[in-house]
Amino acid sequence: MADVFYARGMFTSDALVDSAPLLLVGAGHSHLLTLRRWLDQGWRPPAGTLLVNPGEHAWYSGMMPGLLAGRHQVEECRIALQPLCAALDVRHLDASVVQLDAAAGQVLLRTGQSIKADCISLDCGAKPPSPQWLDTTVEKLPVKPFGILLQRWQQWRETGWPTRIGVLGGGAAAFEVCMALRAAGFAGELSLLTGSTLLADFPERLRERASALLRQRQVGLHELCMITTVRQYGVYDQQRRVLACEALVLASGAQAHGWQASSGLACDAQGFVRIGNDLRSRSHPQIFASGDCASLPGARRSGVYAVRQAPVLADNLRATLNGGRLSDYRPQRLALALLDCGNGQALLRYGSLGMAGGWCLRWKDRLDRRFIEGMRCPLPID
Ligand SMILES: Cc1cc2nc3c(=O)[nH]c(=O)nc-3n(C[C@H](O)[C@H](O)[C@H](O)COP(=O)(O)OP(=O)(O)OC[C@H]3O[C@@H](n4cnc5c(N)ncnc54)[C@H](O)[C@@H]3O)c2cc1C
Structure with a gap:
């Protein structure tokens, strides 16, 4: 220095x-x-x-x-x-x-x-915003930093999942986390909670498709609830208990x-x-x-x-x-958005255009891999 x-x-x-x-x-x-x-x-x-x-x-x-x-x-x-x-x-x-x-x-x-x-x-x-946590009965797990999220997720996979998990947020990340939880084998009660509606800025058809996927994977959807506090094994909208859970994943925006x-x-x-x-x-x-x-x-x-x-x-x-x-x-x-549905398919949104299918996920994977390779340090040429 x-x-x-x-x-x-x-x-x-x-x-x-x-x-x-x-x-x-x-x-x-x-x-x-x-x-x-x-x-x-x-x-x-x-x-x-x-x-x-x-x-x-x-x-x-x-x-x-x-x-x-x-x-x-x-x-x-x-x-x-x-x-x-x-x-x-x-x-x-x-x-x-x-x-x-x-x-x-x-x-x-x-x-x-x-x-x-x-x-x-x-x-x-x-980092995702958080409601007020009044005691330690519900575990808090923000989606960022990713390193900490991943470490805890792996512990859950190895030692057992919480019985009931809530995911806070109504955007792409919250939807993808719910679908990933199911794909990873979490079979307990799972709910998505959002202060607005699910994927509010997505085309109508995609929103319906996403809601149907959540239903298929038995994910409860709680829309228009403003979660203010977390206490006594539950999440609350003011004094109203919206959900009972042992863990709340925060995918609630920035x-x-x-x-x-x-x-x-x-x-x-x-x-x-x-x-x-x-x-x-x-x-x-x-x-x-x-x-x-x-x-x-x-x-x-x-x-x-x-x-x-x-x-x-x-x-x-x-x-x-x-x-x-x-x-x-x-x-x-x-901007192009591609959401991993955790079932071999992805949802695609570009402006008012919405599509879904296995090819969307394959395309997402190709773009993601190309992108991450573009950020790595290239190997030195001998
Ligand atoms: C589950 C999930 C999936 C997503 N998928 C997509 C997607 O498919 N496409 C898309 O466009 N967006 C996606 N996003 C949004 C995307 O993650 C962010 O918009 C994007 O990462 C923002 O990039 P950034 O350059 O601002 O910084 P970030 O990628 O957020 O990186 C910030 C860096 O700063 C470091 N840092 C944090 N605090 C400090 C500090 N105090 N001091 C020093 N360093 C610090 C962090 O460790 C991190 O390395 C997703 C988000 C989530 C949660």
């Missing part, structure tokens, strides 16, 4: 501070593809560049339902960070950011270490990391970092944000959008470090 010095900023204590010319926070889709693009271009980020991400691997969410269902193997669905970082002389720190001082360009890690950087890029995703809103960065009402089309923070141009942690009109929170932001992010970070011109990302109007 080039410099080590002491600094006092937003953080409460004097802390030993490392410095970096570029700090990448989170190994999300945009950052992985950024690193891969630089590698393919033969460009190296400046010496001392850091990637902070908890864990040695980045998980690919598109293949998660297939992995949970037992259709994929672990190594097929994750990317080892070390080879990719090593190929670019980027240092990977196995840690999480817990605070950001945007004005000082400084982050605090859970380990207590601080890092001050000339340029920071955030691609650290989001909630911003709390430290984003307290960082001084311009954020939207939900705490997501407001960015312009060049992917820079609206308030702090030396800070970039992409993927689920960012807020940009027209861009939705899904991997597809994070992926499309990657080439612009890679080029704009490079231009910022080298003094070049920045380009703009334009969110696509429509």
Whole structure:
């Protein structure tokens, strides 16, 4: 590390501070593809560049339902960070950011270490929002981080499932998790709970198909219930007990990391970092944000959008470090969604178009495999 010095900023204590010319926070889709693009271009980020991400691997969410269902193997669905970082002389720190001082360009890690950087890029995703948990009678299992979800899922498979499981959320992830639970052999009571309706933004025919699949697999569907609290082996909409269960899987959408809103960065009402089309923070141009942690009109929170932001992010970070011109990302109007039904079939949605079948799953698998290979570090050629 080039410099080590002491600094006092937003953080409460004097802390030993490392410095970096570029700090990448989170190994999300945009950052992985950024690193891969630089590698393919033969460009190296400046010496001392850091990637902070908890864990040695980045998980690919598109293949998660297939992995949970037992259709994929672990190594097929994750990317080892070390080879990719090593190929670019980027240092990977196995840690999480817990605070950001945007004005000082400084982050605090859970380990207590601080890092001050000339340029920071955030691609650290989001986590599912949670109702209030009032006791420990119901186990809480958020779908992210994937590593923890998978570990617990495997324990359940090996040592026995809870008797009754609820899945909170009405979107694609919640539906896929329910179907994966059945495919993985969970035969107990299973229910999906959503504050809106199932797959609310999907075409009518697909919504009906999804509801029919849930019925076939004996998954209870509770729509229009706002789950506020979890207690006494049950989940509640205010005082009304909606479901009795021993475990609740949270697939309830995206909630911003709390430290984003307290960082001084311009954020939207939900705490997501407001960015312009060049992917820079609206308030702090030396800070970039992409993927689920960012807020940009027209861009939705899904991997597809994070992926499309990657080439612009890679080029704009490079231009910022080298003094070049920045380009703009334009969110696509429509994005392809392919939902693994856990029965050898997938649901396909593209705008108002909806289809289903085995060929949709085969197509999904082909796209997923091609995509994840595109993020890995290629093997060196002898
Ligand atoms: C079950 C499931 C299936 C899905 N399937 C699809 C799909 O098929 N297609 C699709 O488009 N979208 C899908 N999604 C949505 C998709 O997962 C997200 O939209 C996408 O992963 C967002 O990518 P990202 O680049 O924002 O970051 P992410 O992929 O979320 O990665 C964020 C990274 O940041 C790291 N991180 C988190 N907190 C910190 C911190 N404090 N400090 C440092 N690092 C941190 C994490 O460990 C992670 O590596 C699915 C989601 C789920 C839950």
